Amino acid sequence: MPTLSIRNVKLNVEAIVLVADLVGTVVFAVEGALSAMRGGLDLLGVMVISFVAALGGGVIRDLLIGDTPPNAIRDWRYPALTFATGVVAFIFHSAAQQFPIGLVTVLDAAGLALFAVAGVEKALLFRIRPFVAMLMGTVTGVGGGAIRDVLLARVPVVLHSDIYATAAFAGAFTVVAARRAGLPPGLAALAGGMACFVLRVLAVSYGWHLPKASLG
Amino acid sequence: MPTLSIRNVKLNVEAIVLVADLVGTVVFAVEGALSAMRGGLDLLGVMVISFVAALGGGVIRDLLIGDTPPNAIRDWRYPALTFATGVVAFIFHSAAQQFPIGLVTVLDAAGLALFAVAGVEKALLFRIRPFVAMLMGTVTGVGGGAIRDVLLARVPVVLHSDIYATAAFAGAFTVVAARRAGLPPGLAALAGGMACFVLRVLAVSYGWHLPKASLG
Amino acid sequence: MPTLSIRNVKLNVEAIVLVADLVGTVVFAVEGALSAMRGGLDLLGVMVISFVAALGGGVIRDLLIGDTPPNAIRDWRYPALTFATGVVAFIFHSAAQQFPIGLVTVLDAAGLALFAVAGVEKALLFRIRPFVAMLMGTVTGVGGGAIRDVLLARVPVVLHSDIYATAAFAGAFTVVAARRAGLPPGLAALAGGMACFVLRVLAVSYGWHLPKASLG
Numbered sequence: 041m042p043t044l045s046i047r048n049v050k051l052n053v054e055a056i057v058l059v060a061d062l063v064g065t066v067v068f069a070v071e072g073a074l075s076a077m078r079g080g081l082d083l084l085g086v087m088v089i090s091f092v093a094a095l096g097g098g099v100i101r102d103l104l105i106g107d108t109p110p111n112a113i114r115d116w117r118y119p120a121l122t123f124a125t126g127v128v129a130f131i132f133h134s135a136a137q138q139f140p141i142g143l144v145t146v147l148d149a150a151g152l153a154l155f156a157v158a159g160v161e162k163a164l165l166f167r168i169r170p171f172v173a174m175l176m177g178t179v180t181g182v183g184g185g186a187i188r189d190v191l192l193a194r195v196p197v198v199l200h201s202d203i204y205a206t207a208a209f210a211g212a213f214t215v216v217a218a219r220r221a222g223l224p225p226g227l228a229a230l231a232g233g234m235a236c237f238v239l240r241v242l243a244v245s246y247g248w249h250l251p252k253a254s255l256g
Numbered sequence: 257m258p259t260l261s262i263r264n265v266k267l268n269v270e271a272i273v274l275v276a277d278l279v280g281t282v283v284f285a286v287e288g289a290l291s292a293m294r295g296g297l298d299l300l301g302v303m304v305i306s307f308v309a310a311l312g313g314g315v316i317r318d319l320l321i322g323d324t325p326p327n328a329i330r331d332w333r334y335p336a337l338t339f340a341t342g343v344v345a346f347i348f349h350s351a352a353q354q355f356p357i358g359l360v361t362v363l364d365a366a367g368l369a370l371f372a373v374a375g376v377e378k379a380l381l382f383r384i385r386p387f388v389a390m391l392m393g394t395v396t397g398v399g400g401g402a403i404r405d406v407l408l409a410r411v412p413v414v415l416h417s418d419i420y421a422t423a424a425f426a427g428a429f430t431v432v433a434a435r436r437a438g439l440p441p442g443l444a445a446l447a448g449g450m451a452c453f454v455l456r457v458l459a460v461s462y463g464w465h466l467p468k469a470s471l472g
Numbered sequence: 473m474p475t476l477s478i479r480n481v482k483l484n485v486e487a488i489v490l491v492a493d494l495v496g497t498v499v500f501a502v503e504g505a506l507s508a509m510r511g512g513l514d515l516l517g518v519m520v521i522s523f524v525a526a527l528g529g530g531v532i533r534d535l536l537i538g539d540t541p542p543n544a545i546r547d548w549r550y551p552a553l554t555f556a557t558g559v560v561a562f563i564f565h566s567a568a569q570q571f572p573i574g575l576v577t578v579l580d581a582a583g584l585a586l587f588a589v590a591g592v593e594k595a596l597l598f599r600i601r602p603f604v605a606m607l608m609g610t611v612t613g614v615g616g617g618a619i620r621d622v623l624l625a626r627v628p629v630v631l632h633s634d635i636y637a638t639a640a641f642a643g644a645f646t647v648v649a650a651r652r653a654g655l656p657p658g659l660a661a662l663a664g665g666m667a668c669f670v671l672r673v674l675a676v677s678y679g680w681h682l683p684k685a686s687l688g
Binding site for chain 3: 103104105106166168169170171172175176186190193194195196198199200201205206249250251252253255
């Protein structure tokens with residue numbers, strides 16, 4: 041029964057993407073909630089930061105490519121999920137703080153990879169030029185964290201430490217390059233996601249940083 | 257002459273909404289101007305903050321629901337009103353600082369209620385789903401103050417103190433719930449506005465706050 | 473051969489505008505890069521700030537007037553130019569810091585003038601009302617620097633010191649006024665650009681500032 045088995049595979053890919061998307065959203069929301077609580081915000085502030093940390097990157101992308109209302113707002117389940125995550129993280133904040141850092145890093149890298157790949161694909165679908173589409177993928181991955189930091193009145197972490205946006209860009213770049221090389225879209229997406237994920241995890245493991253200039 | 261009297265009533269409702277809208281805009285602009293002067297901004301900075309504090313929430317809403325150019329920019333009288341308010345507040349800043357705090361709170365709550373109700377109604381009109389429309393109402397009410405605080409390089413007040421966005425959300429929620437319960441739009445709007453206004457005034461009177469989590 | 477000579481003139485005007493546009497973009501990007509390095513950002517942060525400082529104003533304008541995707545993203549050469557500028561400024565930061573301040577001021581004023589004029593013209597083209605079009609011109613000129621400062625977690629310089637946004641607004645105002653007075657668009661643009669440039673250079677030369685209110 042080949043049809044059925046192909047269908048099953050397709051369903052499984054969709055299921056994997058959906059699970060990865062939900063995991064990424066929840067992980068980003070929890071990280072946002074913890075930042076917000078550390079910044080002394082109240083319950084509402086925690087919920088707002090959970091929302092923007094998880095979905096802000098996609099909102100910026102959609103505003104820029106002209107797809108309004110943005111996805112995160114068209115589908116009410118995404119904001120609802122992030123608010124609920126914020127509330128849960130607020131209530132169980134002691135537990136949320138004690139997640140093993142390694143696990144958080146891996147889940148965060150998975151979320152980043154998925155967001156970057158989904159972002160570049162959506163931009164390409166909207167006929168954005170490849171180079172700019174890579175930027176849109178990067179923004180999808182890191183934009184939420186940047187808004188989170190701006191709302192907490194601090195310089196976005198992504199601008200001054202770690203290989204993070206670089207990993208997102210590498211993933212988005214890989215998607216475009218793999219498609220150009222003739223790979224089918226599904227494989228190109230997989231390659232891009234792996235590139236982002238592996239680079240990010242390696243960077244954290246080995247403490248890689250981008251250079252800084254020392255100005256007087 | 258029933259027609260005439262109905263018409264009169266309608267005209268009066270429109271007049272009330274217009275007055276409330278202008279009052280809300282001016283109050284938010286004056287509060288923005290005072291924040292800007294306390295932050296050491298110059299005359300232009302005061303005018304800009306007056307503008308964003310009063311109209312920024314509506315601009316965010318319109319960008320998100322895809323109604324561009326935003327209202328605040330399509331009708332030149334709104335930016336002109338906020339700039340003029342900024343200039344007047346700049347010149348008479350001693351007087352502006354001495355408004356009775358109770359009066360400012362009541363006028364601000366009235367402005368918040370109107371912005372929240374107008375925001376949710378516009379979102380519903382643009383076929384945004386009810387839950388997200390409530391969020392758009394909330395953003396209309398509190399978004400301007402949030403941009404004001406970001407431009408003044410501080411954490412938005414709305415994220416860490418007071419029942420403020422919560423009151424806006426309660427008002428927007430009431431509008432949707434009242435419509436679902438079969439109330440005509442006018443009454444639903446009134447109910448929503450009252451809910452927001454009363455909750456806000458009570459919260460200030462009794463010093464209600466949302467809970468915070470204490471993270472080490 | 474009158475046709476040819478007219479064509480030559482037209483080509484020259486276009487060439488001048490293109491050169492001015494590129495100069496403005498590069499100057500804003502270099503200034504952004506230096507701010508970013510002073511703020512301790514890494515190479516990626518420097519590239520991002522170069523991009524937003526140079527192109528952020530135009531992006532805000534395009535989002536507000538509803539022209540998405542914004543210019544800065546539709547034409548990949550602009551982001552590429554600003555990223556490349558960021559990298560070059562990063563590598564040669566000692567040299568970049570030693571540009572004569574007078575030259576930087578003049579080039580920056582030229583960029584501001586061009587951005588303000590281009591911004592008001594684009595807004596008018598999109599049928600934005602004259603007063604709001606002037607605001608769009610101003611935002612085109614100063615918006616990038618404002619986002620740069622917000623990302624560096626500080627109050628935008630443009631809000632508290634110097635005649636800068638005022639010069640941009642004066643330029644945009646002049647464009648509209650000159651058109652109303654019957655000048656052909658090209659001359660109106662020239663007059664607006666000169667008004668902005670001269671006011672800005674005079675303000676720096678003579679240390680002109682807008683007034684501030686001292687609040688207790």
